[in-house]
Amino acid sequence: MGQIQLNQVTKSFGDVQVIPPLDLTIEDGEFTVFVGPSGCGKSTLLRLIAGLEDVSSGMISIDGADQTMTPPAKRGLAMVFQSYALYPHMSVRKNIAFPLRMAKMDQAEIDRRVEGAASVLNLADYLDRRPGQLSGGQRQRVAIGRAIVREPAAFLFDEPLSNLDAALRVGMRLEISELHKRLTTTMIYVTHDQVEAMTMADKIVVLHAGVIEQVGSPLELYRNPRNTFVAGFIGSPKMNLLEGPEAQKFNAKTIGIRPEHIGISADAGDWEGVVGVSEHLGSDTFFHVKCDAFEHPLTVRASGELTMSYGAKVFLTPDQAHLHRFDDQGLRLG
Amino acid sequence: MATQHSRSAARVMMAPAVILLLGWMLIPLTMTLYFSFKKYLPLRGGDLGWVGFDNYVRFVSSSAFWPSIQTTLIIVGGVLAITVSLGVLLAILLNQPMWGQGIVRILVIAPFFVMPTVSALVWKNMFMDPNYGLLAHLWKFFGATPVEWLSQASLPSIVMIVSWQWLPFATLILLTAIQSLDSEQLEAAEMDGAPPIKRFGFIVLPHLGRAITVVILIQTIFLLAIFAEIFVTTGGAFGTKTLSYLIFQRVLESQNIGLGSAGGVYAIILANIVAIFLMRIVGKNLDA
Numbered sequence: 001m002g003q004i005q006l007n008q009v010t011k012s013f014g015d016v017q018v019i020p021p022l023d024l025t026i027e028d029g030e031f032t033v034f035v036g037p038s039g040c041g042k043s044t045l046l047r048l049i050a051g052l053e054d055v056s057s058g059m060i061s062i063d064g065a066d067q068t069m070t071p072p073a074k075r076g077l078a079m080v081f082q083s084y085a086l087y088p089h090m091s092v093r094k095n096i097a098f099p100l101r102m103a104k105m106d107q108a109e110i111d112r113r114v115e116g117a118a119s120v121l122n123l124a125d126y127l128d129r130r131p132g133q134l135s136g137g138q139r140q141r142v143a144i145g146r147a148i149v150r151e152p153a154a155f156l157f158d159e160p161l162s163n164l165d166a167a168l169r170v171g172m173r174l175e176i177s178e179l180h181k182r183l184t185t186t187m188i189y190v191t192h193d194q195v196e197a198m199t200m201a202d203k204i205v206v207l208h209a210g211v212i213e214q215v216g217s218p219l220e221l222y223r224n225p226r227n228t229f230v231a232g233f234i235g236s237p238k239m240n241l242l243e244g245p246e247a248q249k250f251n252a253k254t255i256g257i258r259p260e261h262i263g264i265s266a267d268a269g270d271w272e273g274v275v276g277v278s279e280h281l282g283s284d285t286f287f288h289v290k291c292d293a294f295e296h297p298l299t300v301r302a303s304g305e306l307t308m309s310y311g312a313k314v315f316l317t318p319d320q321a322h323l324h325r326f327d328d329q330g331l332r333l334g
Numbered sequence: 335m336a337t338q339h340s341r342s343a344a345r346v347m348m349a350p351a352v353i354l355l356l357g358w359m360l361i362p363l364t365m366t367l368y369f370s371f372k373k374y375l376p377l378r379g380g381d382l383g384w385v386g387f388d389n390y391v392r393f394v395s396s397s398a399f400w401p402s403i404q405t406t407l408i409i410v411g412g413v414l415a416i417t418v419s420l421g422v423l424l425a426i427l428l429n430q431p432m433w434g435q436g437i438v439r440i441l442v443i444a445p446f447f448v449m450p451t452v453s454a455l456v457w458k459n460m461f462m463d464p465n466y467g468l469l470a471h472l473w474k475f476f477g478a479t480p481v482e483w484l485s486q487a488s489l490p491s492i493v494m495i496v497s498w499q500w501l502p503f504a505t506l507i508l509l510t511a512i513q514s515l516d517s518e519q520l521e522a523a524e525m526d527g528a529p530p531i532k533r534f535g536f537i538v539l540p541h542l543g544r545a546i547t548v549v550i551l552i553q554t555i556f557l558l559a560i561f562a563e564i565f566v567t568t569g570g571a572f573g574t575k576t577l578s579y580l581i582f583q584r585v586l587e588s589q590n591i592g593l594g595s596a597g598g599v600y601a602i603i604l605a606n607i608v609a610i611f612l613m614r615i616v617g618k619n620l621d622a
């Protein structure tokens with residue numbers, strides 16, 4: 001079990017309100033990702049749920065019971081920290097066993113659970129090492145091991161992969177997703193990397209300055225961003241957000257069009273422009289095209305076969321079916 | 335070529351410092367050894383020739399020798415125990431956010447800047463004096479007979495004075511160590527269900543292990559040689575004669591340089607025994 005509900009939760013540090021009143025429900029077994037730019041309050045929100053910070057007002061309930069005032073240890077949640085926070089003077093085995101030892105579990109059961117976690121996480125060979133003698137990825141796994149042995153109601157991850165190199169990150173991403181499928185325990189995962197959010201989440205919560213901009217499945221957010229912030233934040237490369245007379249033609253302050261929904265042609269099209277830098281990824285090529293109609297260059301995705309030289313004249317045509325329109329407040333139209 | 339060159343240049347440049355240091359250490363040491371084999375009484379005939387191990391035998395067989403070793407160890411052990419345990423406590427307190435933190439920290443460090451002689455005098459006259467000392471007033475206030483600290487509880491008094499001087503040092507080193515503790519580790523332990531006492535035992539104390547080792551080693555070196563505090567307060571009476579004080583008496587009061595030098599050599603041996611013991615017990619904290 002692990003349904004978490006936030007009810008009008010706020011948090012202030014001194015006079016600064018970091019989280020304005022916020023409502024959120026995380027269903028049991030869901031993989032929820034908090035995503036947003038740096039400083040938007042993701043960690044703060046997670047720490048509020050964990051109980052490491054006290055809410056300024058509002059209520060947090062876990063499985064229907066009010067836990068607002070419950071100390072962190074009693075909430076039945078396990079947290080994986082960005083710095084891993086392993087205990088440096090204890091062996092991997094003792095690290096993983098620590099929460100069980102604190103719960104005064106008997107030694108046989110502790111051993112069984114530690115061995116179990118170690119085999120799931122491929123740590124069996126390292127149990128007698130100290131954290132200092134492990135690689136970053138292994139440390140990460142120890143931190144996860146320490147969380148799973150407790151069999152918590154929910155896991156909280158605060159940017160667990162940000163200290164790993166790109167290749168390892170992709171690997172660990174899969175491992176965590178796999179772990180979630182196997183354990184089917186609620187997981188809350190904080191990241192500022194929208195690729196992690198898209199690939200792992202059942203539900204994404206987009207935060208901006210402490211405010212929830214949108215909640216939904218990755219594809220929902222990708223297809224129907226509620227406002228320009230979400231539109232610009234979700235998806236890589238970013239959605240092209242265009243203003244000016246061309247946007248007014250669509251009765252909108254801003255129009256948004258993703259790089260893959262723009263056709264590029266050397267002969268004819270709606271918007272004329274000049275090719276800038278091209279980024280060749282092999283499978284795809286991203287062209288940065290400067291159009292006279294818009295202030296900023298547009299990003300256009302084309303097949304990897306297509307080549308266009310720097311400075312070439314091109315025509316762009318947006319796919320009208322995938323065009324997003326936003327009003328003066330940046331909210332989605334229609 | 336260049337590296338060989340610079341290496342020899344480095345040697346030449348370092349030579350003065352090394353020679354100075356060596357001279358600084360070796361000359362007194364050699365002189366001590368030299369005199370320890372002589373009968374040398376400056377006021378009663380001067381150099382009276384070689385006597386072999388006579389001085390060593392006489393120094394050990396004197397009735398004051400073993401008690402002085404015992405006193406030395408009690409003082410060192412007592413002060414270490416008090417400064418380390420109170421130091422950990424104070425460091426934890428000072429690490430809490432509080433009003434006036436900067437001033438409090440300076441106040442805590444202050445005793446370290448007071449010269450041993452001065453602090454011993456202050457304690458002796460202002461606190462421990464049985465007639466007009468602060469403690470005497472306190473005792474009288476509660477209707478008790480004032481304690482004559484320096485004669486009735488001479489050893490504990492000296493341990494107290496010396497601890498007061500060394501507590502700031504321990505606190506300071508332990509405070510910097512505690513500040514380097516990753517707060518996420520404590521939070522992780524909190525989430526893992528460790529109450530404050532266990533967080534202290536399992537996280538904070540092991541983290542402080544190395545700093546405690548450093549405090550113990552450095553303090554031991556200095557504490558084995560404390561002198562001013564005893565000289566000023568009891569003058570070695572009431573069972574407060576440490577090894578270094580005994581040597582002082584042999585050399586200056588009995589004017590027997592040979593005997594004192596032999597005592598000095600014993601002091602060196604004692605210091606080394608203690609150092610080896612400490613290294614064995616706590617030294618493993620220093621690696622890894």
Ligand SMILES: Nc1ncnc2c1ncn2[C@@H]1O[C@H](COP(=O)(O)OP(=O)(O)OP(=O)(O)O)[C@@H](O)[C@H]1O
Nearest residue numbers: 013018036037038039040041042043044045191192
């Ligand atoms: N203890 C604190 N005291 C005062 N302000 C704080 C404190 N902790 C966080 N803040 C402020 O709260 C805001 C949100 O911080 P938070 O750490 O939650 O951001 P974040 O979304 O996790 O960012 P990042 O992606 O960089 O980790 C920031 O503006 C930060 O300055």
Ligand SMILES: [Mg+2]
Nearest residue numbers: 042043044159
């Ligand atoms: Mg953060």
